[in-house]
Structure formats: C-alpha cells, structure tokens
Amino acid sequence: MNLNKAKAEFLSGYFSTNRRTNKTETAYGSDLSQFLQFAGRNRTLRSISAADIEEWAAHLRAENYAPASIRRKIAALKVFCSYWVRKGAMDQSPFWRVKLSFGRIEQLPRALTESEIRALLSEARKAYECAIRSLRGKHPVDGNGRPKRAFRILRDSALVDFLFATGVRVGEVSALDLSDYLADEAVFRIHGKGGRDRLAFAVDQNTRQIQHTYASARTQIAGESNALFLNASGRRLSTQGIAAIISSLCGKAGIERRVTPHMLRHTVATLLLRNGADIRVVQEFLGHSSIATTQRYTHVSKEHLVEVLGRRHPSLGLRAAV
Numbered sequence: 001m002n003l004n005k006a007k008a009e010f011l012s013g014y015f016s017t018n019r020r021t022n023k024t025e026t027a028y029g030s031d032l033s034q035f036l037q038f039a040g041r042n043r044t045l046r047s048i049s050a051a052d053i054e055e056w057a058a059h060l061r062a063e064n065y066a067p068a069s070i071r072r073k074i075a076a077l078k079v080f081c082s083y084w085v086r087k088g089a090m091d092q093s094p095f096w097r098v099k100l101s102f103g104r105i106e107q108l109p110r111a112l113t114e115s116e117i118r119a120l121l122s123e124a125r126k127a128y129e130c131a132i133r134s135l136r137g138k139h140p141v142d143g144n145g146r147p148k149r150a151f152r153i154l155r156d157s158a159l160v161d162f163l164f165a166t167g168v169r170v171g172e173v174s175a176l177d178l179s180d181y182l183a184d185e186a187v188f189r190i191h192g193k194g195g196r197d198r199l200a201f202a203v204d205q206n207t208r209q210i211q212h213t214y215a216s217a218r219t220q221i222a223g224e225s226n227a228l229f230l231n232a233s234g235r236r237l238s239t240q241g242i243a244a245i246i247s248s249l250c251g252k253a254g255i256e257r258r259v260t261p262h263m264l265r266h267t268v269a270t271l272l273l274r275n276g277a278d279i280r281v282v283q284e285f286l287g288h289s290s291i292a293t294t295q296r297y298t299h300v301s302k303e304h305l306v307e308v309l310g311r312r313h314p315s316l317g318l319r320a321a322v
Contacts, residue, residue, distance in 0.1 A: 004042075021193075060073065081093040117267050119253040119254060128154065160246065166202070168287075170262060239261075269286055
C-alpha cells in the first residue's frame with residue numbers, strides 16, 4: 001500500500017472509531033501530509049524506516065519548528081504507524097528503533113495579573129447589569145429572529161465569567177450545548193480532549209446567577225442550533241468568535257496587551273495553586289490526562305513565592321537594621 005492511500009484510509013478509519021475533534025483530525029492530516037511530502041508519496045507503507053523518521057525530525061529542526069510542534073508531528077506519525085501494525089499492514093512499527101531528542105520545551109503558561117483579571121471581571125459585570133436592564137420583560141430576539149444586541153452583551157459577560165470560573169478550553173466552550181448545562185446543580189458537562197468528559201462546577205454565587213440568567217434567556221431563542229453560546233446569526237459561537245469577545249472586553253477593561261481565552265484558563269489554574277489548592281484537584285479541574293501537564297503551573301506559583309519572599313521576608317529588614 002502506498003503512503004498516500006494509507007494516509008487516506010487511516011484518517012477515515014481511525015477517526016471513525018476514536019472520539020476526536022475535527023480540529024484534531026485536521027491536524028493529523030496536515031502533519032501526515034507533511035511527512036508524505038518529505039518521504040515521497042509513492043513510497044510504500046512498509047518502506048518507512050527509523051532513518052526516515054529521524055531525518056524528518058532533523059529537517060523540521062532545520063526549518064526552525066518549535067520542539068513542541070516537532071513532538072506533535074512525530075506523535076501523529078507514531079499513531080499512524082501503530083494503527084497499521086494493528087491492521088496487519090506493517091510487521092512492526094519503525095519507532096522501536098527511533099531515538100530522538102526534541103530539546104527542552106520551556107513554554108510556561110501566560111496568565112493575567114490579579115489586577116488585570118479583576119478589571120476584566122468588573123467590566124463583564126457592568127456589561128451583565130446593562131444587559132439585564134435592557135432585556136427586562138423583553139424577548140431576546142429581534143424581528144428577524146436573531147439575538148438582540150442586549151442578549152449578545154449578556155452572552156459576552158456570561159462567557160467571560162464562565163471561562164474564568166471553570167477554566168475550560170475555548171474549544172470546549174464552543175462545543176457546549178444547552179443540554180450540557182444542568183441548572184439545578186449549576187453544573188456543566190464538558191466534552192474534553194480525547195473523548196474524556198468531565199463536570200465543571202459553578203461554585204461562586206455570582207457565577208451561578210450570571211449563568212442561570214444567560215441560560216434562561218438562551219432558552220427563549222428558537223432555532224436549529226442547540227449550542228449554549230450563540231453568535232449574532234443565532235448559530236454556534238466559534239472559537240474565533242470567543243477570542244474576539246475576550247479581546248473586546250479586555251480593551252474596554254483597559255488591558256493593553258493581547259489576551260487569549262486560554263490565558264483565562266492559565267490564570268485561574270495559577271491562582272488556584274497560589275491559594276493552596278491541591279495539584280490533583282487542579283488536574284481534575286483542568287481536565288489534564290497527565291499531572292505532568294498541570295505541574296507547569298507549579299513553576300509559575302513558585303516564581304510568585306520567590307518574588308513575594310524577596311519583598312517581604314523579615315530577614316531583609318533585620319539585616320538592614322544591623
């Protein structure tokens with residue numbers, strides 16, 4: 001079987017039996033196409049060798065790909081080979097002979113400062129109160145059946161509050177349906193990476209109020225979409241749409257740097273650890289399959305600890321007095 005055909009059959013077969021997002025499937029397809037272009041599309045599946053993989057990794061390094069990107073591409077190829085070993089099209093995976101060093105990946109989470117997140121949440125609260133006044137006693141859609149501006153303002157405030165309260169990924173927010181919100185328990189059913197579902201809890205009373213108010217308004221909007229968060233056309237709000245909303249509210253809050261939805265996830269995780277939350281609780285909260293991923297945040301918290309000690313430790317004052 002040539003590589004081009006093997007790639008096509010892998011994508012249709014593997015993703016039909018494994019719960020993955022469309023984004024993941026697209027990424028696998030792109031990474032495998034890149035390998036095929038390097039190795040040659042007329043090559044056969046059985047001809048892939050450890051040398052091919054090591055040479056491709058060296059090529060990616062020469063092209064200045066980040067270690068994290070190279071790791072992801074190699075992982076996609078490894079899954080591809082393992083799939084065909086299970087199917088009997090390959091006797092063994094060439095990866096058992098592969099030795100690669102990806103270099104040290106120093107990509108620490110970027111988080112908002114406490115003053116920045118306070119300003120953002122304050123701006124979201126003001127938007128919420130403005131929307132409530134505008135929508136009081138009125139239907140949330142206009143004459144064309146589209147969400148009114150006041151509803152969209154309510155959505156924006158609920159979105160920011162939800163992201164910070166739950167620490168969910170932006171793709172997980174976009175994928176939420178109305179049925180995933182369990183109003184009586186203030187719980188959200190999150191469809192996470194790799195088909196791993198989890199529950200996200202709204203523990204703050206203000207968050208419960210905002211999410212309940214938004215969901216109540218959302219249920220009044222009929223349409224084909226079951227999405228919890230809607231765009232101006234009444235369709236599912238995309239990840240790009242969510243990013244634009246966050247950026248707009250940050251601008252109104254006076255935050256000058258670029259803020260992404262993922263930074264809210266990083267911020268709440270960092271603050272949880274800083275406030276003494278157990279790392280296993282934070283792992284479950286974020287939906288990490290490995291605690292090693294969660295441990296990145298402990299480094300950030302330690303940096304904060306050192307900074308505070310450098311300013312507040314009593315030895316500084318005592319030595320200065322000597």
